[in-house]
Amino acid sequence: MTDKTSKQTQREPDTWILGCRYTDKQKTEIQNHSQSLFRFTYRCSFPPLSPYHYSDDSGWGCMLRSAQMLMGQALRHHLLGRDWRLPESLENRRSNSSYCDIVRWMTDYPGPACIYSIHHLVQCGMLYDKLPGEWYGPSTAALVLRDLARLHRRKYRGPLEIYVTNGDTIYITDVEKTFQSQSVCAIVEDEGTGRRGRESQKQRQVGLRRGNVESSEKEHDRSDEGRPQTVTLPPFGAGMRHSDSDDLTPTAGERYRLDLNEKPLEKTIEKETTVRAHDPFHDPLLNPPPMEQREEWPAALLVIVPLRLGLDRVNPEYIEEIKCVLRNEHTVGIIGGRPNHAIYFAGYRGDYLLGLDPHTTYSNPSLRDPFPSDDHMAQMHQSSLQEMSFNQLDPSLAIAFYFRNRTAFNSFCEDTRAANESKSLSGVSPIFSVQYAPADMEYLGGDMWAGGSDNEGNSDIEDEYVFV
Secondary structure, three states: OOHHHHHHHOOOOOEEEOOEEEOOOOHHHHHHHHHOOOOOOEEEOOOOOOOOOOOEOOOOOHHHHHHHHHHHHHHHHHHHOOOOOOOOOHHHHHOOHHHHHHHHHHOOOOOHHHOOOHHHHHHHHHHHOOOOOEOOOHHHHHHHHHHHHHHHHHHHOOOEEEEEOOOOEEEHHHHHHHHHOOOOOEEEEOOOOOHHHHHHHHHHHHOOOEOOEOOHHHOOOOOOOOOOOEEEEOOOOOOOOOOOOOOOOOOOOOOEEEEOOOOOOOOOOOOOOOOOOOOOOOOHHHOOOOHHHOOOOOOEEEEEEEEEOOOOOOOHHHHHHHHHHHHOOOEEEEEEEEOOEEEEEEEEEOOEEEEEOOOOEEEOOOOOOOOOOHHHHHHHOOOOOEEEEHHHOOOEEEEEEEEOOHHHHHHHHHHHHHHHHHHHHOOOOOOOEEEOOOOOOHHHOHHHHOOOOOOOOOOOOOOOOEOO
């Protein structure tokens, strides 16, 4: 075969975007899919993150913006559909109420109408020892999304619940507990500045701690036990009226409180029969209740799995596993990037990841009609994805999957188990797994953790960076 013939037979590798496969000839389809993704970037001139006076997040908010993009794609799948593509007409976009809801929820103003704004992301981040101006890792960003999604669903009837794993294993029983949990991180008004407010000001100065846990990345546990139940935080934008958000910005004297004891709007799932939790011979893996007899979930589910896939770089044997994640029909992407440079990844082509980079700063958009504005929509959607070599990928990342209902989740669990069994027989180490329930280690006593990590067995999985 001549060199000319060899070159003719070679073709570009296929492109994968959120579980959809495209050949090198489907350039228009690739462009349409890329343009339909939500891109959220640095913003400036938003209402200050009082009392810290930050009015932009350039240089430190890239992981939070990547988390916004991850949440945006999950909401897009749920409200608009996996096959939804961005209309060319700007008016057709504005006439779609679900599209406008997603955009508004991510716009940077305080208040429930902008539930996933930088204001509320930072406010929840303070529960995990993160102040404005500090760089977030994938795990903390995932926990902040979880808390806001819980608030959104149970107080404002939001459409998603989020489960963040503690390690590389998805436990089915923990997912069920996510929908049964009675606690919720709620932003509610706290009038006045009494003793509670003065105490929380001191907490803000020394950092919010839970027990003896010294790292914010140790906060992603399998339950809410031990978390601070009420933390009073400063009012964002208190004492001012922004012209674009008159109905969102608190007036002087109004405060917001993160209340972790809020009750859900309605209880739709009955508690399962209590198993012999303290019986050392009880094996929940051998006694799972029949899935088909359970009621359907009251909301969709987003599962986020924080991972550490190496020391200073991703172990090469995991690259194919990352590709498998991006080929999965339930994937909504990955938050990660290079060191100190977070990116949202939606797919890959050959040896290159494809993602959206938040490192561009735009002025904060208005909430006035027409919303969103032409400029706002142009900033959120781009026709191509940025390429980055797998070899540049930081080992700290988080993968995510969206499930519309329990049926979809159960199917995913069965497929994952079967695939992992096949990989194990081939000597391949999966980067995550699915099990029915964690082993009950209580009967072994508390001394087993002495000299190791904290009482929950958590350990740091990523470095922390602070931009001054």
